[in-house]
Amino acid sequence: MHAKEFKIRWGMVIDVDKCTGCGACMVACQVENNIAPVTPEVDAWAGVAYDASNKLRTLNWLTVYEINNKKAFPEYEVAYMPRPCMQCASPACVPVCPVVATDKNEEGGIVSQIYPRCIGCRYCMAACPYHARYFNWFDPTWPAGMAKALSPSTSTRPRGVVEKCNFCHTRFQQAKDKARQEGGDPNSLADGAYNTACAEVCPSGAILFGDLNNPAHKVHALAHSKHSFRLLERLGLGPQVYYYSKREWVHRLGDNYLPNEKKA
């Protein structure tokens, strides 16, 4: 599929060697995007509690994966990989959507998801090789009183629709408004003027966010570093999320190389 060209390409560079897997980003993401904690009572009728102690039916726009080099003690090594939506250049999820509820058409290259339009067929979930899309098995229910003040950034979604990370897109809009208010150019935001909740909260500074096309943004150069790679790069979807690691095994695992396969 021909990839659309964008003047701005929001992207991330995630330093895998810095991430301690603390989980602060996952919490910040849920708060920013009004992801309700799946309550144990919700699915009581099925006899199984599908709450977050069983990740089968949870919504994690951002998941921190733990990966390892598959070696025995003491050569064993681990790395943590926060996985947002990759906002692919040629997303696999977009062409399969029968109702155009998801699209990659806005300047910035963020793959959109419109909840009221989604019919919940989940073709996109099947198509996404990164498991970045999640299905609302339940209506969002917060413990009594907790929803008194939700984040104004993201609308709440009902049961039966698919959702995913959108790089805290409302913050993009807010950054543009702020730029306009201050007399700046909304189409040329300074590095850091628009930042995602996960990158903002990260205590290790492992998540960097910015415009991959803008040389003034840190991520621009970092994405081209020889230590940067993208997940399943050989699939050719062109993710806008880069991972950075100086560890060879992390690179190899990032693209599922066979044990004896030579890395391109």
Added chain:
Amino acid sequence: MGLDRRAFIKFIVGGAAGTLFTPIPWKLADDSSIWSQNWSWIPRLKSGAVTADATYSKLCSAGCAVKVKKVGGLAFGVKGNADNALSQGGVCPLCANGAQMLRSPARVAGPLKKDGSAFKAISWDEAEALLADKLKGLKGQSGKVAAISGDGSGTANEVLSGFLAGLGSSAYYYMPSDQTTMAKAWNGIMGGSGQIGYDLEGADLVLCIGADIMDAFGPTVRNQKAIAAKRPIEGDKTVTLLYAGPVRTRTAAVADTWVPVSPDGGAAFALGLANLLIKSGKGASLGGFGEFAELAAKFGPDAVEKAAGVKTEALMTVAKALLMAKNPVVVVGSGSGQGGGVALAAAGVALNALLGSLTVLPEFPKAVSHAPDRSGLLAKDVVAWLADVDAGKAPTPEVLFVYEANPAYALPQAAAMAKTLDKAGLLVSFSTYMDETAALADLILPAPHPFERLDDAQSPYGLGKATYLLATAVAAPEKDCKSTPDFILGLAGKLGVDLGFGAFEDVLKAKVQAIGADWDALAAGGAFVSDRKGSAQADLGASALAKAAAAPKAQGTLLAALDHLNIGTGALATPPHALLTVRDTELYGKDLFVQMCAATAKSLGVSEGAKVKLTAGGSEITARVALNEGVMTGVVAAPLGLGRTAWDPFTKGKGDNVSKILAVSAEPGTGYSVWAGSAVSVAKM
């Protein structure tokens, strides 16, 4: 023309056809489609100005400087405070839940009194009268009024301990932590003053022995920031991070080198390093150096290998790295943030002294003048005291206050400790949440959530410089709570105990003035950082250390309890949104998972997923096995913080409480209660 049946039908058909030329069908179809998206049962967003107010969030043990985000005046989220020197814009996985925990289902709505097996709501005035009445008769009787605090940094401790002192009691204890162990070593055994600090900002090499600085030790956000600042994503790394411990923890995951050290071998490893440093000509100006050098000489590479499981080569490499570094800093602690030996703490001080990087922070002046000194209180041993109470060697408290702590859940051998706590005449919990201790208490006097109250923090343990922070009330109260120090000040007034202040705000103002900081700057979210250094005069305490280090090695499988901040702390169960961050290899459904490497599993005769029973310290827990090659052979790693019996549906009954099987023993030489690296028996179920 009469209206017959046919005409009527035609009239209707005409009407129907006419409708098509009106907006009725189209408008109705359109509006129904809009109506179908109304989802009235789903929460709506609130609109209004989005603002952010800075405060200090004490949800995690050390606290994070945060900004509480509000929409239309209601708190909904948290972001970092980039201007604060301590957290520099980062937030830990617990404090990130701050706004949600304001409305946690586990919050206590107001003062409660135990009535049979249930609780009855009472008023604050009734609570005060009840306590005043009870305490009146206990004034002047030693040991009859006691308190356990879980807040290692707040001035509220001065109010509480000063109040106890005014009642004639000195039974004020802190919950065990790396901070209390270090206080026992530095302020107790070694006779030092002030607080041990770690200058990570100035270090070019950081060696962590046991201390999981990225996850459980001290102010983790500051630790993460300090290390990250010296390891830019591109460009030269200016700090080397080494981790020595039995488990490839989160610190080890990002460390340059992981040196596996058995759970009870930290002190031997540290002394082995000290020996090599002394041999290469390093010395320390602390008292008793000769004696210490003699002791260290006993920890040659062979002895270290035997006691800590560290190969000579690995030991030499670490020693060499320490010698080569310009500003090496050694951080010691227990992997679980508690129960580590005083020997390890003292050896850590000695190592830093040998390396010329011993950092001592001065204590800030007290606000409540007749409150006992903080360092002295920190050095006390709450576990030993409760054991004495249980054995009848110490008086059973008639009134036991529990502040910012959850001893019934979080102390080692938790089940036995909870029984002892229950013996107290009147157990008073100041918990914000219905935790295990509150559930056990006779009286719950809920403290406000950290965002609803005035509080402070003086040099959270682990920092490299004396630092003072202020927390202000930035969110409207959600429940009928009362600031604990304010309540105590009121109570003190009734009982004729003069603490010199009528309100906690005045205490803090006096404190801020005494340390020479600016209230407004602190209230705006700033940190007061002092460059003053404390006195590094002390004795190396080699004689006590010798006895402790000579203790026989524990036999069998050893338990390495792990403290992961995202799972919660003893005093705070996993917040609803943080449950998602708990891994399937730690908790799955209702099953706790313990980690071990394949070799250990083989020798224990268990396989991945097998159900096992872990027994130690007279208690047992059940768990499943998760294979993890990041755990040393002969060691079982288990996460603390699960298996709650109170709290909310998100945490209650999930997994098992590993604290139950932390077997306490008295450390030879120091007599201090230790449980890190205790033996555990694992049986297949």
Added chain:
Amino acid sequence: MEEKKGTKCCGGFLAFVLGFLLSVVAGWVLFPGMLYSELDQPIPFSHKIHVEDQGLTCDSCHFFREDGSYQGLPTNEQCSGCHSEVVGQTQAEAKYVQEYVQKNKEVPWLNYQYQPDNVLFSHKAHEPFECTECHPDVAKADKAPKYYENKLSGYSKQTMKMWQCERCHAENGVSNACHVCHK
């Protein structure tokens, strides 16, 4: 037989036309009135008093905040700047002060342009347009316009529909990408 049929046909046609006309009239004249409930603002607000008598400008109350977000309908925070106590003679003001300011409650103003949560509208991005291109011109009105609430959808009659947004965007060469307006 044939005659009968013819008559019936003719009479039937009339019935058809009658039915047709009646429903067209009902659809265009009666239906709109039935679809909407007519509501008044909780406090009768006079822009005229504020603008002409007190000399306030539009952006005294409807202004851009520092972050570029828009203070649409003012809240007590703005209003109580003047109305912390009763300052005028009107009953409406007295009611506002007593019921809302003193009880620290926000007025549940009816928003003529109310949009659902999933719509993100930036006033800042639309600043070059005249307010009245989308909003009723109330600057000189002594009475707030009637609020018509759609009985079925619950939205205001004036709430702009997606096609209206899209048409204007298309006409002005602005992107109609989903995320431009949705959150």
